[in-house]
Structures are given as structure tokens and as C-alpha cells.
Amino acid sequence: MIEVKNVTKSFGDLTVLHDISAVFESGKTNLIIGQSGSGKTVLMKSVIGIHQVDEGQILYDGRDLAKMTKKEVGILRREVGMLFQGSALFDSMTVEQNVRFPLEMFSDKSKQEWDDRVAFCLNRVGLSHAAKLYPAEISGGMQKRAAIARAIVLQPKYLFCDEPNSGLDPKTSLTIDQLIHEITAEFDITTIVNTHDMNSVMEIGDKVIFIHKGYKGWEGDKDSIFESGNQDLEDLVFASNLYKKVKKYHNLK
């Protein structure tokens, strides 16, 4: 579980996050949603520790990120998996080498155990057949799946996903969403997904935190969005014609 308590973050004179508090629960897919420029990426980067917050606390299972020593941060990093918007696979390595890399850097287990773990992760994301291919040789969806395999290879307690569906078609997006959701529940990971894809919100939003102009606008789950009563959230979620019709249908029911 990750707790964010009264976090404020500014860049120069511009305050990007205002007194944000939230609880990201383990075994659940926690979504941070908001318009572009709302501060959701800054919130995620603050939680990861890329940005230092000006005020407030970030607690990883009770451990205060700001009070951790360099060594403790190093240990925490090994408990964190990250899925980047552009996958961020290492170009010079095959899919298998990408997945193996964190093990080579941090695991003291035997090579046989590494092989088994890599094979398991690739199998879990359905990429066993592409193990020997380079990132440039596989599709965007496969790259995302390879990045998920790399992110979970060290059995992380926390998984961060930055716009995981960016650049993917709806069907592949759904596959990636479901994979993230399944893995989160299966391995009891605290997953935080930064997205503005409303299909993802409706598909995997166990918990949704809506950030609007740097403030927390709303918090709930995917099913309670319809009754949120928050105009800013509704403007975002039901912006497309499709979702306007979905809402209309829901209201009729």
C-alpha cells in the first residue's frame, strides 16, 4: 500500500499539486486520471521519487520516502516495477535479455533460477515465442507486454504504469489493461496507472483518483463515476460521443 499525505509540489512560482492525499491499495489497480497538464504525471513522479515534494509525505507500507537513506531507497527501487509510455526497452538487447537484465543486476539466485523466472514472466505475458527478437522487431503491443514482463521479473510490490495504452489500438489496449489488472491481483501488487484513456478507467479502475488543476477532484471506483456529481470529472470521462451515449443509457436504466 502506498499512502500520499497532504502532498504539495511547486516548480518555481507554479504550484502543480495542492495538498493531495490518497491511498493506493495493494492488489488493486489504482488509476490517476485527469486532463493533460492537470498534474497527474507530477503526482506519479513524486510518488516514485523522481520529484521531491515540497510538503507532505509519501509512505510505502508505512516507510516514509523522504526519510529513507540512500541504501533504503536502493532497496525500495528493487521493489518497484515501472511500465513507461514508450516501453523503454533497451534497444541493444533482445526481449529475453531485457527481461533478464534486472535479475543480472540485482538477483543473487543461480542462472538456472534466472532462466526459469525469465521463462515464467515471458510466458505470463504471452511472449515466449518472441524471446529472441529485438524490440525494433516486435509490435507496440508486444513491446508493452515485454516491458510488463521486465517490470515484474523481480516480483515487485509496487508497479507504476505511465500511459500504458499510449499509441495502441483499442483491442491491444484492452489486452494490456487486462494483463496489468490480472498481474496486480495475482501477485498482490500495488499498481498505480497514470492514464487519460477512459476505456481503461471503465475496464480496470478498481480505484480512481481524479486530479483537476493540481487538486484532488474526486476519488472512487469505476462504477461510482456515474454518480460522482463532479462536473469536471464528468466533462473528462464523458467527453466523447460514445461515453455520452453510455451515460445516457445508464441514466435511463
Place this chain on the structure above:
Amino acid sequence: MNFFEHVGKYSRLMAGVFTKPQRWGVLWKQYLKEIEKQGLQSILLTIIISIFIGSAITMQMVLNTENPMLPKYVTGLTTRETLLLEFSSTILCLILAGKVGSNIASEIGTMRITEQIDALKIMGVNAENYLILPKILGFVTIIPVLVIFSMFFGLLGGYIIALTGVLSPSQYVMGIQYAFNPYYVTYSVIKSLFFAFIISSVSSYYGYYAYGGALEVGKASTNAVVNSSIIILLFNVILTDLLLV
């Protein structure tokens, strides 16, 4: 960005580079890869340019030493001194700054803009040490080999010209052996070690701090080559003063 900001950022980067590796085995693997990529893949280029430059220098020396007062072996001697003292270290490294430097800057720059460096950092990897240290160690290790190759093939180029009848091959061979000072080879190798460090570290610096898109990677690559070359020429003067004068 002003000069002192660059120096500060470069120093901070180098402080991160020269730390204890997280895994010695991984460093060794990367180090061997870099030797192959930067060194072995530069051998052919080194041989080709050295033969051509050695040939050109020899022809120029023939023209410039036509005075009957000068012994014939002077052509070989001056060719040797030019190659040993300046070409095989400084000029070769300026050329390699173009090949190796741009390669390093664009590789690291691309990793930066595609978030691969962020991925390393979030995993807990010391990205500076993991990416840059093997490049510096690899190039510094392989550069003496390239310099020695350059000297040999440069002199061979001169010999090939001698075989065409422009001057007597025996006089040329006598010239390249006459009053030979082995320290000049040492001097050249020492210079090249500094230059290899400059090329690999400065290029890594520009790549590491690239941001934006493909255009910025191109700019980083250009900056890496230009600035490495200027620093090499500056250090050439300083090192010559310290080691030779």
C-alpha cells in the same frame, strides 16, 4: 548554458561514473562489448587513413627535401617524426572523435529521450556508472593499440610510395630508423590515453544530458564531436609542453 555550468554538470556526472560498479560481471561484459564496438570496429578506418596520410606525408617530404645539401634519408626521418609525434595520436583521435564520439553521444542520447535511462534509474541501477564507465574504460584500453597500428601503417604507406620510385626504399627505411627516439612512441601513447578519455567522457556527457527529440540527439552528437575536438587540441598543447618541451 555557460562554461562553468557545463564544467559543474560534467564533474557531477563523472563523480557518478567513477563509483563502485553494482555488478563487476556486468561491467566486464559491457567493457568487452565497448572494446569491440569502439576499438575493433575502428581498426579498419585507422589502417586506411594511416596508409593514405603516411603516403601523402612522404610525397610532401620528398618535395620539401630536394635540396642536395640534405641527405636522402631525411624524407623517411621527417615522415616518421610527423607520424609519431602528431598524426598517430592527435589527428587520429580527432578523426575518432567523429566516429566514436558521435556514436557514444547518439547512443546515450537516444536512450535518454526514449526513457531507457529513466528505466535504469527507477530499477535502481546507477545509470551513469552502468552506461558510461565501460565506454571510457573500453576506449582508453584500446586506443594505444590503434595508435601503434596507425604508426605502423602510416610508415608502411610511406614505404609503398618509396616503392613507386619517388625515392629509394632503402633510403626511406634508413630514414625511419635514423636517430629513433622510443620516447616519442611513449609520448604519443600517453597523449592518446588523455584524448580517449576526453572523447568518451565528453561525448557521454552530451548524450546523457540530451533532451527532447531526434533533432536534439543530432545536436548532442554534433556538440560532442566539436567540443571533444577543441578540448583535444587544447590538451595537445598542454601535454606537449609537459611531456616534450
